[in-house]
Amino acid sequence: MKQTILTSAVLASLSLLAACGSDSDDDLQPQxxxxxxxxxxxxxxxxxxxxxxxxxxxxxxxxxxxxxxxxxxxxxxxxxxxxxxxxxxxxxxxxxxxxxxxxxxxxxxxxxxxxxxxxxxxxxxxxxxxxxxxxxxxxxxxxxxxxxxxxxxxxxxxxxxxxxxxxxxxxxxxxxxxxxxxxxxxxxKPTGLRLVNNTEVGHLTGQVAEGLLINNNCAVAPSDASVPVAAVYLYQGADRPLNELSDNGGNKTYQPYASTNVYFDGVSAYHYSIGFIKADNYTVALSCDVDDNPEAADDISFLQAKNVVVSPTATPVEVDFMD
The missing domain is CATH 2.60.40 (Immunoglobulin-like)
Incomplete structure (x- = not known):
């Protein structure tokens, strides 16, 4: 009887030690x-x-x-x-x-x-x-x-x-x-790169009316669809004044978060898109000036701007410039 009790106690102690060792090994494993x-x-x-x-x-x-x-x-x-x-x-x-x-x-x-x-x-x-x-x-x-x-x-x-x-x-x-x-x-240059977490970003897309481009003496319907007719700039924050918006090399109050070109689809539509934007409130601005030297301040004139809220979703938010 005493021998049985002793044997059981030893086995229990060994089991406890093994369990402790296992926990210690788990702690040492890389997470x-x-x-x-x-x-x-x-x-x-x-x-x-x-x-x-x-x-x-x-x-x-x-x-x-x-x-x-x-x-x-x-x-x-x-x-x-x-x-x-x-x-x-x-x-x-x-x-x-x-x-x-x-x-x-x-x-x-x-x-x-x-x-x-x-x-x-x-x-x-x-x-x-x-x-x-x-x-x-x-x-x-x-x-x-x-x-x-x-x-x-x-x-x-x-x-x-x-x-x-x-x-x-x-x-x-x-x-x-x-x-x-x-x-x-x-x-x-590394200054034009954005590393983003995909769970924290959204996308922006939109169209520009041909009539708006014509009325502002912008290029329309190029024979080469790879030639841009206008540019779209994105600025963090809502209601940014047009005269305080900078180009990519400029020094005005608000610097672009991102920018892209507006292209003709070869038929009748003009479109743009900007991807992987950190979710936030933004001002989207349209310009017919497509030349933008990132090393210098260019004379960029903006036609109009709109506010947009970019949400963290795979479905792009749409902002059109139609009038």
């Missing part, structure tokens, strides 16, 4: 989350193609070492393609070339899908850009596209344990893409 990243774009004048060559996605600064994903190697990363080539025409391995001009409005293309990473606070998201990026102009000429240090360095991220974080990097090329004087190359 994981899932992370996805895509890219999108707002269009720019004078270019037929803006090809950007991505090679690696990296999260840094969580105290656990860098979390890196290489195009074409990691399952979560995008597949490599043959768009990025060196000066001899040889395909650059582990690269994915993306023509940003194909991703206007709410369109996007994934760079990283459901990557399992450790949760926590990351100080920086970095995208490594490979050689082979270029801008193809309307006349068919190609110019190299350069990124400082061959990296796009973005802001901090907080990824919650057990979450499923979906982010999009929006390229506002009317701000980001410049052609410095005296250089046979284009430069991608």
């Amino acid at each position: 994981m989350t899932r992370f996805s990243l895509a890219v999108s774009d707002a269009p720019v004048n004078g270019a037929k193609v803006v090809m950007l060559c991505f090679s690696e996605i990296e999260l840094t600064g969580n105290g656990v070492g860098n979390q890196s994903f290489t195009v074409g190697d990691d399952d979560a990363a995008a597949e490599a393609n043959d768009e990025c080539r060196d000066a001899q025409g040889t395909i650059i391995p582990n690269t994915r070339g993306i023509d940003l001009l194909l991703l206007d409005g709410a369109k996007s293309e994934a760079l990283l899908t459901d990557a399992d990473i450790e949760a926590g606070n990351y100080g920086q998201l970095r995208l490594e850009i490979a050689p082979g990026s270029y801008v193809e102009l309307e006349d068919g000429m190609r110019e190299p596209l350069q990124v400082p240090s061959n990296e796009l360095k973005l802001g901090s991220l907080t990824l919650v344990e057990g979450g499923n974080a979906n982010y999009t990097l929006e390229f506002d090329l009317r701000k980001a893409l410049i052609n410095p004087p005296g250089q046979n190359a284009y430069l991608m």
Whole structure:
């Protein structure tokens, strides 16, 4: 009887120790989350193609070492393609070339899908850009596209344990893409990039009446549908006065949150779209001035403006300029 009681006590103690050890092991396990990243774009004048060559996605600064994903190697990363080539025409391995001009409005293309990473606070998201990026102009000429240090360095991220974080990097090329004087190359500036959480953004679309364009001496019905006839600017906050609205390189009171072009559909309609806008109140303004140098203040005249509330939904809100 005493032996039975002793044996039971020993077994109970061993079970308790095993349970404690299991809890301790669980505490030491990394707390994981899932992370996805895509890219999108707002269009720019004078270019037929803006090809950007991505090679690696990296999260840094969580105290656990860098979390890196290489195009074409990691399952979560995008597949490599043959768009990025060196000066001899040889395909650059582990690269994915993306023509940003194909991703206007709410369109996007994934760079990283459901990557399992450790949760926590990351100080920086970095995208490594490979050689082979270029801008193809309307006349068919190609110019190299350069990124400082061959990296796009973005802001901090907080990824919650057990979450499923979906982010999009929006390229506002009317701000980001410049052609410095005296250089046979284009430069991608980080000031025109927006990294947004997809659960916190909405989209904007609309049409412009041809009569409004004609009455204000704007271009109409171009034979080439890729040529913009007007521009739309977006400013944070409602009721922004027209005379205080700045262009992308200007210094007036209110700076654009985003901007885009208005295009003719080849039949009778004129349309625009801006994607991945942080949910908020905005002023939308229309101008017939399509040339906007992001490095200088241009003489931009606005025809009219309207207020809009952008909500975090996949369905775009519509703002039309019809009179």
